[in-house]
């Protein structure tokens with residue numbers, strides 16, 4: 149009887165937990181899990197709940213957890229760990245139940261998850277995966293909340309790995325201080341396990357330890373990178389797929405590690421300097437399986453694909469897939485700025501389906517490059533790289549750092565001009581930020597230099613977290629914002645679009661970038677569509693709002709976002725007007741002529757407002773008003789029509 153009541157209660161909580169989810173799939177999935185649990189309990193099996201969570205971070209302005217209705221791309225670490233856990237064989241007496249949450253696109257309801265885990269005398273383990281430095285404060289709060297409810301937690305990712313790699317717990321005073329100051333000691337004291345290093349080949353051990361009740365406080369695999377050759381690739385959790393904007397996109401990491409050692413980068417410290425690659429058979433299986441599931445766009449998140457010893461075989465496989473089997477895929481990749489010197493690398497990448505390449509340029513100033521130990525970036529070759537990539541139809545996306553040692557406000561403005569002259573397709577500017585795990589962070593910490601203690605701000609965009617040798621914090625931040633504004637100004641974007649290339653694709657890309665930066669103030673790859681807020685998910689230290697206060701806050705925020713959105717829309721219209729193909733007497737040009745700009749219309753509307761303020765109501769009956777209203781309508785219609793027809797052709801192409 150008790151068991152039946154428990155089953156009914158479990159179904160009720162399951163429905164209540166998932167009912168607000170947009171995916172009905174979630175409800176069905178949870179009910180099936182609970183029925184399976186009932187059957188397992190009747191058979192005498194132990195139920196093991198594993199809850200995988202990719203935590204988000206707090207909005208630095210108001211303390212709410214950052215979340216979106218739809219994300220841009222699936223979380224790569226979450227997909228990797230999901231597949232690793234899914235493949236574990238824990239014996240006939242254990243039933244594994246997996247729940248997966250990506251907090252950037254889902255609400256993590258701690259209380260309800262804890263309730264679901266509490267049924268059937270189950271053992272439950274929460275795994276906080278892929279936690280970056282700026283997500284660590286949120287991950288810590290989640291971990292402590294689960295611990296309060298008696299659930300075991302393990303936390304992995306770049307923050308834990310970076311700190312333990314740079315400050316090994318060998319008893320040294322500085323290392324112990326780092327362990328405490330970067331939040332790891334507090335977690336261990338509260339019974340949270342830490343996982344440093346890569347999870348491949350180790351997840352089974354962690355789960356077995358947990359089942360046997362002997363979880364370790366620290367699992368440290370730094371310096372012992374696993375052999376990836378036969379390891380599986382990520383799989384996207386089905387429920388999460390429905391919350392991703394580009395559903396046909398899948399992240400794959402064909403190799404890990406980087407032979408270089410840039411001072412600001414934790415990658416060679418955490419992943420090592422020897423490139424480890426998945427075998428060709430694993431790669432082929434992953435591509436084929438994902439293709440069958442509908443994936444048409446891959447995001448190759450390898451630290452540096454150009455240094456993968458098997459890059460050529462992988463590209464050849466993708467080319468053969470397209471030519472012999474008609475399975476055409478597109479992908480984006482990361483490679484260093486010297487990749488164009490590798491014979492046929494870019495040519496084969498393009499043939500294989502590469503559409504965009506990210507490359508860490510960091511600076512156009514050789515003194516800065518020397519200071520960050522990136523001598524392999526040769527300023528005189530940047531132009532060659534861009535031209536080579538464009539020759540093969542690959543768009544170039546540069547990463548550029550603001551606040552390197554030789555930077556001044558004037559030099560940054562000058563460097564942005566130089567950057568514009570190189571004609572990259574996209575540039576992501578970031579503030580120089582010493583990330584735990586990188587060499588520059590260790591140096592500053594050991595020298596006792598002041599650094600912002602709030603890791604939530606270590607997202608490379610919020611604010612400078614350390615002092616600059618020349619600029620004040622205000623000058624630094626102003627130069628950073630000016631760089632974004634200059635590069636993505638209407639004039640520069642319009643002139644870039646006029647140069648040719650795939651107009652629709654480029655316009656959409658830039659629209660997304662401007663939306664993320666200008667409207668949301670977030671990194672474009674980490675942002676999402678339509679911001680969501682959860683009243684109770686607010687950072688400790690910020691006041692808790694009651695329902696009415698929260699709705700007022702949301703209304704104010706909606707107005708602010710609406711204003712920014714309007715500004716963005718007007719800028720995009722202006723960009724389109726200045727860059728569109730103009731065929732005299734055809735299409736929209738028939739109505740607009742060749743020289744119409746949105747500024748003319750905007751100037752007219754503001755003069756009209758001025759006249760109304762001066763009680764000159766005659767202007768309301770003028771022909772001019774009709775003419776401009778008509779012109780504005782035609783412009784808006786033309787813009788929306790162009791935008792959606794470009795979107796349609798982009799989706800068809802992919």
Ligand code: SF4
Nearest residue numbers: 406408409410413415
């Ligand atoms: S910044 Fe790029 S090239 Fe430099 S170490 Fe990191 S991954 Fe390697």
